[in-house]
Amino acid sequence: MNNKIKRILPQLLTILFVVFVFGFFTINAQVNMDNRGIDFGFDFLSQEASFDMQFTLLDYDGQDSYLWAYVVALLNTLLVSFLGIIFCTILGVVIGIARLSQNFLIKNSAAWYVEFFRNIPLLLQIFFWYYAALRALPLPENAQPWFGVTYMTIKGYYIPSMIWENLNVFMSCLIAAIVAIIFIRVYAKKIQEREGKQLPVLYISLALITILPLLSFLIGGVTLDFEMPKLKQLATTSFIFEGGVALPPELIALVLALSLYTSTFVAECVRAGIQGISKGQKEAAASVGLTPNQILKLVIMPQALRIIIPPTTNQYLNLTKNSSLAAAIAYPDLVLVFAGTALMQTGKAIEIVGITMLTYLSISLAIAALMNWYNKRIEIKEK
């Protein structure tokens, strides 16, 4: 009996405490909203947003609804995160491997890179790139082309845009090629297990992924044109580029800062993963007669990845959350557009901040769930 009370009482008190806090806040919110004449509800989502966004992936103008503004802003957030993740992975892997180099200079410059970018607050880095570094770029009329066709100016980075015809044919060819490659891999594995023969999977895959899309150009009627950015004079002293795709400086500053900052953490994960493999593994594999390439591919990498991937995913998650700093330099991401402009216009603080937080929360939880599933799958099953 005594034991039962000991178990139930603390739980009861905790629940009561939580209920009390939530109840207190809810009642207060009710009273406050009544007093100010605001009502709780999500009807505003279908109202006209009537504000503009500087940079969007989908078509959007002021007449669209708040819901559509939310979707467009969320896509902007995801774009920054996606680009940041790609660049920080490339940089992080290179720096992480460089930190293990035998070359004294490479090892130390990689170490200093990590110490340098890791210890400066991300917000300051974003500000530095946006307000200081990118402001030093030339005006459109003075810009020199990079690689002949792209222009880096103070107003953004201009690249040629692609104009597709029959894009869906091309895409289906690409998907078909990928599906075929997956089948071939499975088949090759089966053959190897049964007969011990190795198929040249890599060459077949490369051939498939180049030939099928190429065929779509030759037979499927797919065409690809490039629209070049062209300098246009608006007034005597004001020039802009027209045509092509313009990447705004906000996006560039954000991606630069996010990927430089996060790459230091990824580099540390990579280094830890490779260092975590004991030397015996390498020696054992060599003594079995595997070639250095096979050792790397079949013995070291599968084990290192097991150590590297979970913390790296965590870093990707951090990058996605940190991309909300976009609000500080007015890149139209979820926080700026929704928790900033939309909140100002509608005054629905609770609903809007709630939706914003829930969005990030669901992204995080989804990735965390995926990670747990992956961890379970690759776990070493010890007897």
Next chain:
Amino acid sequence: MNLSLNRIKSQNQMTNIYIGSALLILSILDVFLNSFFRINISGSLPGNLSIFFPLILGFLGLSYLRTEYSGYKFLDSLNKNINTTNFNAFLTLFITFAILKAFPPALSWMVLDANISGDTKEACTGTGACWTYIKVWFKRFMYGMYPNELHWRINSAFLLVIGLGFVGYFFKENLKKYLALYYVVIYPIIAFLIIYYLISGGAFGLVWVETGAWGGLSLTFIVSFFCLIFCFPLGMILALGRRSNLPAIRYISVGYIEFWRGVPLITVLFMSSVMFPMFLPQDFFMDKLVRVIIAITLFEAAYCAEVIRGGLQALPRGQYDAAKSLGMGYWKMHIFVILPQALKLVIPGIANTFLALVKDTPLIFVVGLAEIAGMLALAKTNPKWLGFAMEGYIFAAIIFWIICYAMSKYSYNLEEKYKTER
């Protein structure tokens, strides 16, 4: 026969070394003269060749120099460390030349062509950095809009708080057992009182300074200090809650931790500034700074909890069993057996969390508190001082870098220290 072969080989080796070092020195000299004195000795070469000239020369030189064993100490260590393969040699040259190329412009911008004299923008005539800007705004960057003649209050408050932080070292042996009590309960209260009465004033004949005037680096310190003190105990409770075998407590802790870890800090700050006032009773006013500190504390406590949980999980079961078999209850077991060991394990993790906290504090700029990033934004838009964003951000970056680097080195030392003790 054998002897002569050896001699021929060594003669060959000597010529190789001479040729190699001559080429290497020539290539480095070329880049050096080019970047420091703007003398271009390879300029007569056509087009792109003059850019790659030092790279090719140095590469040839290094490949001539590469031998198994030469007998020269310097050359052998060079070969062993930076010249093992062609690829390594190439990277070595690349990094060396990049540093040589980047150093002179950076030096002339930061030091040689920079200005620091004078009090106005007009004093900056050089092409380099304008440190006059930093000098003039220095007090603003450090203390925000806090009245100039009252800066001694901030300084003395910090000195007192830091001094009290070291008091624990001088505790007598019979007082040592109260050390944790002092740091977890008494110290935060005293520190709060000191900061409240000294910095904001309003009593003891000190003029009241509202929190809106606080700012600059001192605000960064105040915010990180309080969040640091409060988030640790909260995180500890949450970590214990997550490990508890009482389902209600466990689920509430898990929910709390996962919620705060899943949202970005910036939305939490938005919540504290726009949404939270709606949740408070009508006539109840809470200062914005206090709300922000609470928000960051709640946020960082979740991260702290996860780190501490890692330490709790790393302890072997035997420790729990041994404590229980001695008849200890839950609290006794945790306070005397489990937590002291677990906390020792998680020192580096906790230090990393605190580091992240310090790096996160500039974010409070987003909700309108003018800590150093906010003051920089303010100074940058001042019509008298337009166009010095670069100097400002480099200055702030250097300050933060020193703080964070020192913290990370200190945590590394702590880790090493406790590693040997175990």
